[in-house]
Amino acid sequence: MRLSPSSLTRCGLVFAACAAAAGCGSVDAVSHRITDAITPYRVEVVQGNFVSREQVDQLKPGMTRQQVRELLGTPLVTDIFHAQRWDYVFTLRRQGVPDQARRLTLYFQGDALQRFDGDTMPSETEFIAAINKRRGGKIPQLEATEEQLERAGSKPSTEARAQPAEPPPAPAASYPPLEPTTR
Structure with a gap:
C-alpha cells in the first residue's frame, strides 16, 4: 500500500x-x-498572643479579668456578642516550616474566670527551641562572665568600685522665667 x-x-x-x-x-x-x-522569600508572620504552658498552669477558676489580663496580656479577640469569652490566638508562618496556630479560649461568669480550654501549649523553652531550629539552632549566651567583663575592660576594678563616685555638678542658680512677669 x-x-x-x-x-x-x-x-x-x-x-x-x-x-x-x-x-x-x-x-x-x-x-x-x-x-x-x-x-x-516569604516573610515570617507572627500574629497574636503567645501563651506558654507555664502561663496556662497559673490560670485558676475565680481569677478576675484584670488578673487574667496581667498574666496573659490583652486577648486578640474580644467579641461584643460573646462578652463572657476571650480568645487568645497565636499564628506563626515561616518559610520551610508548616504554619503553627494555637488557640486558648477563656470563659467568664461576670468578672470571674469560670473555665478555659484550647490547644496544648508549648513551654517557653520548647517554643524557643522550635524557632531556633530553623535559624541555626545554637542559643547565644546572653550574659558575660566576670572574666569576659574584665578582659573587655568594661568592668571597673575592685578599687574603683570601693571609692564613692563624685557628686554630680550643682544645677544652674537661675533660669529664665517660663511666663512673662507682667500681664
Missing part, C-alpha cells in the same frame, strides 16, 4: 504533534523542578 504525499504530510504532522506534546510533559517536569528549587 502506497501513501499519497498528502497522507504522508498528515502522518508527519500527527507525529510532530505527538512528539511536541510528549516534549511539553518533560519540559513541564523540568520547569517544576526548577521552580521548586528556586522559591521566593
Whole structure:
C-alpha cells in the first residue's frame, strides 16, 4: 500500500504533534523542578498572643479579668456578642516550616474566670527551641562572665568600685522665667 504525499504530510504532522506534546510533559517536569528549587522569600508572620504552658498552669477558676489580663496580656479577640469569652490566638508562618496556630479560649461568669480550654501549649523553652531550629539552632549566651567583663575592660576594678563616685555638678542658680512677669 502506497501513501499519497498528502497522507504522508498528515502522518508527519500527527507525529510532530505527538512528539511536541510528549516534549511539553518533560519540559513541564523540568520547569517544576526548577521552580521548586528556586522559591521566593516569604516573610515570617507572627500574629497574636503567645501563651506558654507555664502561663496556662497559673490560670485558676475565680481569677478576675484584670488578673487574667496581667498574666496573659490583652486577648486578640474580644467579641461584643460573646462578652463572657476571650480568645487568645497565636499564628506563626515561616518559610520551610508548616504554619503553627494555637488557640486558648477563656470563659467568664461576670468578672470571674469560670473555665478555659484550647490547644496544648508549648513551654517557653520548647517554643524557643522550635524557632531556633530553623535559624541555626545554637542559643547565644546572653550574659558575660566576670572574666569576659574584665578582659573587655568594661568592668571597673575592685578599687574603683570601693571609692564613692563624685557628686554630680550643682544645677544652674537661675533660669529664665517660663511666663512673662507682667500681664
